[in-house]
């Protein structure tokens with residue numbers, strides 16, 4: 001005997017999933033973790049923190065994901081809307097207290113992400129020692145490209161990472177400049193959280209962050225992962 005399908009009191013939230021390059025399958029997103037500071041030059045431009053501090057993590061809601069090619073409205077609640085280009089790790093196998101030597105076994109693949117930030121709100125919350133949600137975890141704050149299988153493209157431990165606005169380069173770094181590399185990030189995150197398949201981790205941004213305005217087109221690129229593109233539309237109603 002089959003049990004009846006459950007009835008939900010309100011519409012079910014939709015599954016958020018990223019395309020997987022070269023596959024008909026989708027990568028369903030469970031949680032979005034972000035590394036706070038991970039490139040020395042960016043820490044210096046933000047004038048914050050010790051360059052040897054251990055990484056810290058914050059989250060964005062999974063429904064903040066926006067696919068490459070989208071136009072997103074300039075968000076409410078900010079006058080300083082900024083881009084941060086980041087390598088995204090896609091977790092394929094869960095675990096807790098994962099050792100660095102085994103961390104890459106948990107990585108399914110990689111993508112290009114943009115950690116969109118209401119910088120004025122983030123700085124204000126930081127000054128007041130309050131959580132960063134208003135600056136980091138707002139609607140459409142996590143553009144993300146397709147997932148590329150590590151088995152096909154290899155692990156992304158070095159290679160150029162760039163972001164251009166209207167064809168002019170703003171951010172450039174190399175993944176080898178990350179203070180905490182991919183296995184270290186997975187190991188460190190899993191000390192505090194049980195990670196699961198479907199989690200993605202945005203790994204921090206190189207120097208050159210800056211504002212965008214309506215009409216701007218951002219193009220992010222990482223060696224081996226192609227490009228993503230997002231256009232900023234007029235303000236959110």
Ligand code: MN
Pocket residue numbers: 034035036084086115204205
């Ligand atoms: Mn970031």
